[in-house]
Amino acid sequence: MKTLSEDLYKQFSAFLEAQVGIVLGPNKQYLVKSRLSPLMSTYGFSSLEELINKAMNIRERELRMVVIDAMTTNETLWFRDIYPFQLLTDKLFPELGKNGKTIKVWSAASSSGQEPYSIAMMALEHQYKKPGTLSGGVQIVATDISLSMLNQCKEGIYDNLALARGLSTERKRQFFEPCADGSKMKISDRVKKLVTFRHFNLLDSYAPLGKFDLIFCRNVLIYFSPEIKSKILNQFAMSLNPGGYLLLGASESLSGLTERFDMVRCNPGIIYKLK
Template identity: 50%
Template sequence: MVDVNEGYDAFCDFLEKHSGICLGTSKQYLVSSRLRKILQQESVRNLNELVSAISRPGGQKLKTAVIDAMTTNETLWFRDIHPFRILEEKLLPEFYGQRPSRPLRIWSAACSTGQEPYSISMMIEEYKARNRVFNSGEKIVATDISPSALAAAKSAEYAMLAIGRGLDTDRLKKHFEETPGGRWRVKPGIAQRVEFRAMNLQDSYALLGKFDIVFCRNVLIYFTADLKRDILTRIHATLNPGGYLLVGASEAVNGLGDLYEMVHCRPGIIYRKR
């Protein structure tokens, strides 16, 4: 039996340093449930021994596995529908109306297993067909820290259980094709807009380029106030003039009024780069 109390603080420090995730106090049950398999495989007696094993030469693989296991990959199609309605009713009409000659670029940060970026791509596809928009070259850069989540996202294939979480029958028929194994694959026209990259939000964004819209939703809640401010400040630098940031329903951009202007969309709030 692994003692998850001994070394808990050291493990929390490790996790925050390398992933940005701030566990806080009394989350030993979460650590135990997420790391059960790894703790058994490593035959460690407590979290101090686990952190020591990660720190030894050759511990990179274990470090990656631990961070991957501790990353929350909760997601669904068209999550919290309002951001996608705002994209459809405000952001896409504004972009295609004002910048018809430049390809649209969107960043989906902390994209998990791909449902958000593929949902964005479906919305673009439907909007362009409905409004006879002939622009091309849209790019959605989707990033995540979790290797296993990115592998699932890149495969563009989902079991029926995952498909059923937020995706209606019409969109399933329109944007997916069934595989011989009974799974559902995103059609090439939707998938080709999305480029997946491994990224820790604590790292530099310099190689990402500039964006018109950034989705950074339901991830900031796991970070400290200082790290959150740092991330939001650096996201601002990635936005083109007048670009937009969308955060989660329980998240807000506070204390950065010099960088972002709040835009009320009723329902929903988004942030425009100043």
């Protein structure tokens, strides 16, 4: 059976929030069913209830990770919203890369890799168009809680459908190589070498990641409660070097959550500078 009782849904919602901070909210049973039902046959469960109860058992680490993975995997696209990537060239690369400084960037929810690889492509384009700039280079750390997404990121192989979402023909030609079967393309090594992928939960300590000049956390905070949003934002502030910036999604705001940043209005878009 693929039904989900109200009581079990509430238990699972609390479990998911405790594990990764994601708040499902009421009446999202359909989302749980659509994400987890495919796992029933894979792992030999006869009901969704059995699968969820087993996943919430503390001893079932592997199944727990698979279930969390299924619930947190989100689609993304290349150069999403465009303006944050234009800001890299217009403002952030020139400002943060002065005097040969290496710019350290964190893509805090890399999903299938489009965001960190888009940042890397912008860095390479900037160096090509303005020789001598970014002499210290750009180092990108990309993290995600989904192990399957991270494996896909590291492979850097995308099908035609993924490549069609936000990627120009010119960038495809410049930064990708065709795979042997012709239906997919692989991102080039010169893009890949700028990005390091790491498994990371935004509820954990940020100290092992080090310090950054720029943090991308776009369209992620919408899934968290206000308390967890506030905690994450204050941890971001502690993870930034002086003068560092935070970029959020277009619909996200810091209002009432933290006072560690000044809002900087750009044209277009808004970014947040560490106070």
